[in-house]
Amino acid sequence: MRSREEVEATLQVAKLNPAELLPPVQCLRFSPQAAAQECCLLQLEPELCAELEAGRSLVIRGDRDERAVLCSKDKTYDMKIADTSNTLLFIPDCETPEQLCADEPTSNITHIQIAGFSTNYWELRRCRPKLKKLKKLLLENPYEGPDSERERTSTHSKYTTEDLLDQVQASEEEIMHQLQVLKACQVEGYWRILDFDYEMKLLTHVTQLIYSESWPFNKVPLNICLQELGPLEPKEMIEHILVCYGMKYTDEGETYFEMDEEKVCRATAQMLLQNAVKFNLSEFQEVWQQSVPEGMTTGQEQLKGLALVDRSSRPETICLLNVEDLPEDNQERFNSLFSIREKWAEADIAPYIQDLCSEKQTIGALLTKYARSSMQNGIKVYNSRRPV
Structure with a gap:
């Protein structure tokens, strides 16, 4: 236990002027139980601190074979250990200068135990959810x-x-x-999750009813759909498929749905393409238009991230390539895409990497990092930076 004389002698050795310091002295010593493995530090941004201060929880998620992530109610963060050259001390009873200033000036010496210490801390970085x-x-x-x-x-x-x-x-x-x-x-x-064939069966029931009743696609009555189709399928499934492929609204106390043309056409295209390795593009476009409900119009912009057109083949072909089936990791995604096609135009590859972009990252930045550009027939194309 240090005395006042020992404290003053230490200040002299350190060439510190006692007049420039606060009178109270806090002497630190390690607790017998203090250990580096007992405590962990987590660095939080102000937004996450506010979550905890408001009484909400932060959750660490991950199986044994996964890297841990920390989740708030609406965001996901990667957790990474960051080393520090300074030893970080945990001192529960230590007072900060601000707290000491609030107290009466005193020359007392307090002896405080260090409860634990660490040479690293957990650093958080916002990341895409692993879905x-x-x-x-x-x-x-x-x-x-x-x-x-x-x-x-x-x-x-x-x-x-x-x-x-x-x-x-x-x-x-x-x-x-x-x-x-x-x-x-x-x-x-x-x-x-609905089996795709069952999903299409439900959608067909609805579109056929719309056709037979001559309803406009923007005013499909829920109650009549449930009455007519209830004997065929569970009513909750009929309403669910309307929610999936339409927008719900109320008019004069009645519930209606406005069918989404792009979603219906896109699902129909997936149904046609899933049973073929490749499809002649012109034949597909003809069959596709004939397969959607009368009054809806198909277009290739509806196929972004779902189907890939090969314009270099003769005749031109189209095949199913759903972005939902591609790897989640950035490098693995690019490896997969370059194994499918050696060179990509930006317009073709963009729908398959758009979801990889973070809040401040663009498609161009991703391509610069993971691909190499060149010119082919006057068009900029991208190929892999590494052998695939």
Whole structure:
């Protein structure tokens, strides 16, 4: 335990003027239990500090074979250990200069124990949510309708919201948004993704009813759809497919849906392309237009991120290439794309890397980092920076 004389002697050795310092003295010493492994430091940006101060939680998610991420209610952060050359001390009872100034000036000496120490801390960096696993989990047991459900055994995997929050490395809001993108729905409390053939069966029922009743696509009445199609499929499934492919609104107390032409045409194209390795482009365009509901118009802009056109072949061809099926990691995504096609025009590759862009990153910046550009027939094309 240091005395006042020892403190003053130490100040003299350090060539510090006691008159320039606050009178109280805090002498630090290590607790017998202090250890480097007992405590961890986490560096938080002001937004995350405000989350905790408001009483909300931050959650660390990840299985043993995954790198941990930290999630707030709506954002996901990578966690990385950052080393520091200074030893960081945990001192629960130590007072800051601001706190000492608020006290009465005193010459007392207080002896304070160091509870722990660390030479590193966890650094957070905003990242994209890791949502591929969500689709993978739901595809273990796709929903094929009530008849198929009765034939299934109870051993098939099913996931509640809590199960998905526990296993998917993303925030709750990001997971719920992705469930909408995947057209997932809750069946008896479990999240299920619709089998694509069953999804198209439901959509066909709705579009055929619209045609038979001569309804405009922007005013499809919910109640009549449920009355007419209820005997064929569960009413909640009929309403779900209307939500997936339309926009809900109310007019004079009645609920209507405005069907989304692009979504309907896009789903029809996927149905046609999934059973063919390649399709003659002109023949596909003709069959596609004939397959969509009368009154809707197809266009290649509806196929961005879903189908790839090969204009170098004769005749031109088209094949299914869904961005949802590509790897989530940036380098793996580019490796996959360059294994499919050696050289890409920016207009062709853009729909397949758009989702990789962070808030401050552009498609051009991604291409500069992961691809090499050259000119081919007067058009700038991109190929891999490394052998694929």
